[in-house]
Amino acid sequence: MLPLALSFCGFVVFTNLSLESNTVGTYQIIKTLTTPCIIAIQTYFYGRKFSFNVKLTLIPITLGVFLNSVYDIKFNFIGIVYASVGVLITSLYQVWVGEKQSELQVNSMQLLYYQAPLSAFLLLFVIPFFEPLDAFHGVFFNWPYEALAAVTASACVAFSVNLSIFWIIGNTSPVTYNMIGHLKFCMTLLGGYLLFHDPIQALQLMGILCTVAGVVAYTHIKREEMRRSSPLPTSVSSSGSYSKS
Template sequence: MITSLGLFICRQANVFQPKSLPILSMLPLAFSFCGFVVLTNLSLESNTVGTYQIIKTMTTPCIIIIQTYFYGRSFSRNVKLSLVPITIGVVLNSWYDVKFNLPGIIFAISGVLVTSVYQVWVGEKQHELQVNSMQLLYYQAPLSAFLLLFVIPCFEPLDAFHGVFFNWPLQALVAVFISACVAFTVNLSIFWIIGNTSPVTYNMIGHLKFCMTLLGGYLLFQDPIQSLQLIGIVTTIG
């Protein structure tokens, strides 16, 4: 909802001009976004961070497979080979925290598949409908928010402690609002990067972000870091 509000403000400020889009053509993108959000969160809830990150690295090869076999895209050998050190680097970063369980694996694999489809569609829809990132997100965001209203009661308590209608303290509300604002910039960056480059490039940036987060935590906050993680960071960045 904050994303929709942010885009509405951008529209009023003439940052972009909306373009009329058929709702039916937006439904697959909106549904895939809902699946991406729900399954990713279920995966993170059911798995350790290490397991989540390792399985998440499979998004990039999955995107390449989808684009190759369903959209006729071709990738050079160099692009395919570049996935190897990046994947190895992320695996090394996450290996110390790997624990597998069946529900978590199901959520994680399902999340990878849906996320891959969503990211591919973000790029394809921008080209198909001849719109930019803001114009597409302007339609997708409120539609996805509406669809998620039917999903939230299935996974989140409504009136229990810390439920949706719980009397949240001001600090928590501020934190939620800040998180929502960050989500707005993240959503916009997803659409912009994919629209101007490709889903594969976006995933490469995501892997780099993960490594830089670990490195930043170590340098700025003295978070403990394992030797394998350092090797993984160097491998990914290199």
């Protein structure tokens, strides 16, 4: 359980450092490397097989994210380092979430129940290096009740997000979880445009279409693969013997 908890800590720390050091566009572009990284880890270390068609769906998805983020790309060395380490650790974490559920024969809530307290304890040792303890707005600052309520609400949302990660990966796969993440990114952009009238460029619309097309193609390919790999239903003949229909 310790490797899973440590990988979660790394996922939290380096993802936030990447967001702090990079623009959102740069963060999103590098984040797309998570899916091929997961495929590589599962292929070379866990013997998983991915069809060529599944790998091809990464092309429109990556292109779509690039088109969505092209207006906000700025690279810097430390940001690239944080983002790259974050991609690797995030990939390991998501792979291990699925592997541990299978290995320990537990569901998503049970695994999160054991992993979350240990991860929270380990993060206590990281906080002093990144957050001021007694300065203005530090950990021990006299926070107003509104801020505490916002932090509590954020923690509840974070718990729900983590639970969804465990549930989706446990019932599907880390790659499928990332596909849902790409779709969520597109829905966020569209929601901002439709609900809050955020400006959106033509290239971004093309990017959304590319990403959605890639996710739809992935879904179709996986459904076809599952249909072909599922056993044929059996029926009972009049003589009482079973035959495949």
